Amino acid sequence: xxxxxxxxxxxxxxxxxxxxxxxxxxxxxxxxxxxxxxxxxxxxxxxxxxxxxxxxxxxxxxxxxxxxxxxxxxx
Numbered sequence: 001x002x003x004x005x006x007x008x009x010x011x012x013x014x015x016x017x018x019x020x021x022x023x024x025x026x027x028x029x030x031x032x033x034x035x036x037x038x039x040x041x042x043x044x045x046x047x048x049x050x051x052x053x054x055x056x057x058x059x060x061x062x063x064x065x066x067x068x069x070x071x072x073x074x075x
Contacts, residue, residue, distance in 0.1 A: 004034020004047065011043035024050035025065050039074045047071075
């Protein structure tokens with residue numbers, strides 16, 4: 001969670017794009033607060049997240065989250 005909030009703050013202060021990263025699955029969910037903060041203030045933040053193996057996407061396996069659907073309102 002702190003990574004996205006820090007990236008949002010830096011983008012607001014510098015006006016430059018910043019980057020934050022997270023692991024697959026629930027990793028993107030902990031970025032949401034910071035990404036929403038950046039989105040509301042139009043601060044440019046680039047989030048890089050992991051993903052489960054392609055063959056595991058949509059199977060309900062551990063760490064499988066539809067990241068595109070989750071982040072769509074902000075992207």
